[in-house]
Amino acid sequence: MTLSWLSILRLGLVQMALGMIVVLTTATMNRVMVVELALPAILPGLLVSLYYGTQFLRPHFGHGADAGGRRTPWIIGGVAVLGAGAMLAAFAVGVMERATALGIATAVPAFLLIGLGIGAAGTNLLALLAARVAEGRQAAAGSAVWIMMIFGLAATGITAGLLLDPYSPARLLAVTAGVSGVALLLTLVGVVGQERSPAPQKPNQNRKLAFRASAAELWADRRVRGFTIFVFASMLAYNLQDLILEPFAGHVFGMTVGESTQLGGMHHAGALVGMIAVLLSGTLLSRWFTVPIRVWIVGGCLLSGAALIALAWGGLHAASWPIAPNIFTLGLANGAFAVAAIGAMMGLAREGDESREGIRMGLFGAAQAIAFGAGSFLGTAAADIMRSLTASDALAYGSVFAAEGGVFLIAAFLAMSLGTQPKQAPAADLIPGE
Template structure:
């Protein structure tokens, strides 16, 4: 039985909950460590790298649910509870840092490991559940919907936490973190309740060791090609994440507020791109049928072009329309990202066996590792180039041009991705169901 739109949106509550907790740890606690506690910025960077470092376990989490008859709700709820425990422990570690940096850091390490393990277990099995139960024709639109809900969760948490944390105190941070985690757990329970009352699909499940499954999957040329594409595209996607605002300040002379607004324009463009893909799979589907591969190729191609344009425009900051350039980049990023999620779900459900969990885990691990590596390489490359050349514009623009080329390579790789197989599902795209 395929999921109706109300049930898809209900599962989106889980994605919203995951984003709400993660942004609290990677943004709010990051700022507290660097600003209020005057810690070096590398400290939260290393702690976040621990979170990314656990993501190679995603295929194992998916395989665990596969071997348990495809029951994913326990893994999702358990993952959210683990994530919440890690976030609350991280808030407590930040409190300890105020009196003892060594003890606080020692407490933060296991807390961020829990955060990584929780997001890996819950996130992998959430997408695997969607892959198994969303009609093939709906998958790109469903990916857009749940990602839009995640962005809403990020924004809502940022605004709410910002209001509740003033004036700042360690106790207030712990209380706010606990409250947000409690709400997130409740939303997750609402999201998964009753979603697995019927079997997802009739397919055999061998009782096979994880290593054997992983080797079989990697031997599949479609899976291997798509995993390589995911890694390349998501690496390019995240290379600019931490250097966009410094670029705006150093090259375009923007203030903190102006560069923050520029970053917001990128997110606004990404949101519009996601909405366009969502609309194409729902309200416009009867008139316009765009294959997922076309969205992916177009999004990567436009992303690469926007980055190359930004590299050129950075050489002429006085006249370059940087705001439309950044909005276009965000729009293209949003299109390709959610279309890639839709393709992930389609490929995850292929095959004679029900192995959605381990397949989605493999794709998710490639995505998460590329994100972490991209954040590090982008900042490192910008620092190295600024040390080697006298011009900040040339330094940043070299990085953006390289990122653009990687996106263009990803676009070429996207052409090699076959469309996921689609089974007929009459009326699957009716949004009012």
């Protein structure tokens, strides 16, 4: 039985819950460590890298749920572990104020728990959607749950910001505990009863394969392997600019902190519009026209690449360049391609004659998360290296943006090549949902 839109939106509450907790750990606690405690910025960067480092376990989490036949316990347990990790991280930040080394030692297991919780819950949430969302709805469903996640990020950022003033370690811990409690409640509302109705039946019963054998069989599938490589390349390009966009605006365009923050908001606004466009094309507008998933993916990658190359060019002509529309266009393309790619992941994860959605989605999710972590590091490292090699900030940042744009163009080519089967195979699209 496929999910109704109400059930899809209920599952979106889980994605919202994940975003609510994550924003406290990656934004709020990051700022406290660097500003209030005057610790090196590399410290939160290394702690977040621990979270990304756990994401190679996503296929294990998916395989475990595949073997057990139920995803609800993994989702609820994952959010509970995530909340516990966040509260331990908040406690660790408080300890850092009095004993830095002890606080850091406490933060390490906290961020490992954060990564494990996100991996377990996020992988099996998407696998549940993949197994039960009707064919053709995947991109729209992906848009809906990601929009809800962005709402959770924004709402938590605003509310927590109000509750945290004036800052104190006890207040940070209390706010984190409150947010974690609300997130767990939303998760329960989102998943309870969703697996009571039978899932669409697969032709064959699942074989009892060990994880290594199942993973090897999966990687031998040319379609899965090709799509995983595409996901890594596209998500690497997506995140390369994340940490250098606002410094670029300050160094090259002379923007103040407030102005560069607004520019970052322009990127998020564009991404939201792109996601809504994909959602509408799969719902309200679908009776008049339907845009295939591959068009959103390839078009989004091409437009993202063009926008980044334009940004590189614009930095060399900062006095007259319309940077705000450029950034909005980049966000628009990023948002449309990202949620369409999520929809394609769900479509490909549900294929096959056995219920292997978990390990497939785990593989795609691991590629995405590792690419995000690598993108954050490589983007900042490349900007620092180029700034040390040239006196022109515009040229230094521009070279990174141009390279990022090139990776997006490569990702677009990979996406187009996924639609071509070898001659001996049946003629069918590798990107599902068309």
